[in-house]
Amino acid sequence: PVQTGLRHFLDLKDLDGATLRQILDVASSMKRMQQNRRFPLHPRQPLAGRQLGLILSKPSTRTRVSFEVGMRQLGGDAVVLSPQDMQIGRGETLADTARVLSRFVDAIVLRTGNTTNLHELARWSTSPVINGLTPHSHPVQILADIMTFEEHRGPVRGRTFAWTGDGNNVLVSLIEGAVRFGFRLRAATPAKMKPPQAVLDWAKQEGGDVEWMEDPRAAVEKADCIVTDTWISMSDSHEEAASRMTLLEPYRVDAKLMALAAPDALFMHCLPAHIGEEVTQDVFEGPHSVVFDEAENRLHAQKGVLAWTMGGSGWTSFGKE
Ligand code: CP
Numbered sequence: 001p002v003q004t005g006l007r008h009f010l011d012l013k014d015l016d017g018a019t020l021r022q023i024l025d026v027a028s029s030m031k032r033m034q035q036n037r038r039f040p041l042h043p044r045q046p047l048a049g050r051q052l053g054l055i056l057s058k059p060s061t062r063t064r065v066s067f068e069v070g071m072r073q074l075g076g077d078a079v080v081l082s083p084q085d086m087q088i089g090r091g092e093t094l095a096d097t098a099r100v101l102s103r104f105v106d107a108i109v110l111r112t113g114n115t116t117n118l119h120e121l122a123r124w125s126t127s128p129v130i131n132g133l134t135p136h137s138h139p140v141q142i143l144a145d146i147m148t149f150e151e152h153r154g155p156v157r158g159r160t161f162a163w164t165g166d167g168n169n170v171l172v173s174l175i176e177g178a179v180r181f182g183f184r185l186r187a188a189t190p191a192k193m194k195p196p197q198a199v200l201d202w203a204k205q206e207g208g209d210v211e212w213m214e215d216p217r218a219a220v221e222k223a224d225c226i227v228t229d230t231w232i233s234m235s236d237s238h239e240e241a242a243s244r245m246t247l248l249e250p251y252r253v254d255a256k257l258m259a260l261a262a263p264d265a266l267f268m269h270c271l272p273a274h275i276g277e278e279v280t281q282d283v284f285e286g287p288h289s290v291v292f293d294e295a296e297n298r299l300h301a302q303k304g305v306l307a308w309t310m311g312g313s314g315w316t317s318f319g320k321e
């Protein structure tokens with residue numbers, strides 16, 4: 001069943017740095033095109049007639065809207081599905097669902113609470129599969145983050161990012177992004193919430209400059225970008241919420257922590273945010289924060305992914321008229 005040659009976008013580590021860079025280049029030219037000329041956005045409608053299926057097993061604001069709107073801006077369309085409304089909810093297998101849906105749509109985005117489902121879908125689908133978040137990773141988010149950093153501060157290569165908080169899915173993709181785009185990453189999490197050792201080992205093997213530590217102050221020192229995320233992810237059990245919050249207290253991004261970073265450091269958060277938990281109001285609303293540019297860039301970065309996934313050999317010309 002495995003379809004070779006399909007451009008699945010499952011994790012940043014699966015793509016080479018040059019392809020990821022090209023995706024962001026195409027994304028940036030499409031963004032410029034959109035900003036220079038409000039209408040029509042993409043005169044050639046490069047994905048005209050293409051259909052994107054989005055299967056969302058978990059809530060989503062940004063991922064859903066940015067993929068739907070992005071697809072329409074490129075001339076195609078999208079259909080959003082919730083597993084409760086599908087036969088998956090009554091036990092139809094993912095293997096059968098994949099083989100059916102991929103006859104209707106040209107690519108499938110999956111957001112799931114079970115990482116194995118993503119790989120099972122990709123195994124059986126005859127259309128490319130895009131990771132729209134799993135408990136393990138969130139690669140499209142990190143593409144948007146890198147795009148945002150570069151718009152504000154120039155190339156990420158050689159710069160220093162710091163993570164403070166939970167060792168979650170967004171951190172895994174940030175680690176992979178650090179390796180693929182060549183920036184340094186210092187990630188501070190409580191020992192209990194350390195990112196998967198396999199991911200840290202992979203980063204090391206690839207020659208990445210990624211360091212895990214427990215001390216948030218050491219992580220953020222002189223960093224060019226501070227990144228955090230919610231302390232309770234969608235896949236975390238609610239019973240553990242209170243004990244997690246206690247462990248994570250010292251990892252909150254407040255003005256004191258921000259002051260240890262480089263003077264022009266950026267603050268990023270994939271959103272939704274929980275003010276007073278992982279970040280204070282003054283930092284979130286303050287001059288370092290670029291969280292809404294970051295959210296906007298979900299649209300642009302993902303249009304780059306859609307171009308690569310479905311655009312055939314001409315995908316790099318999508319930002320050119
Ligand atoms: N950051 C992000 O993926 O947001 P949504 O959960 O709203 O899609």
Ligand code: NVA
Nearest residue numbers: 168229233234270271
């Ligand atoms: N880590 C968060 C990200 C939400 C976009 C979660 O998985 O819930």
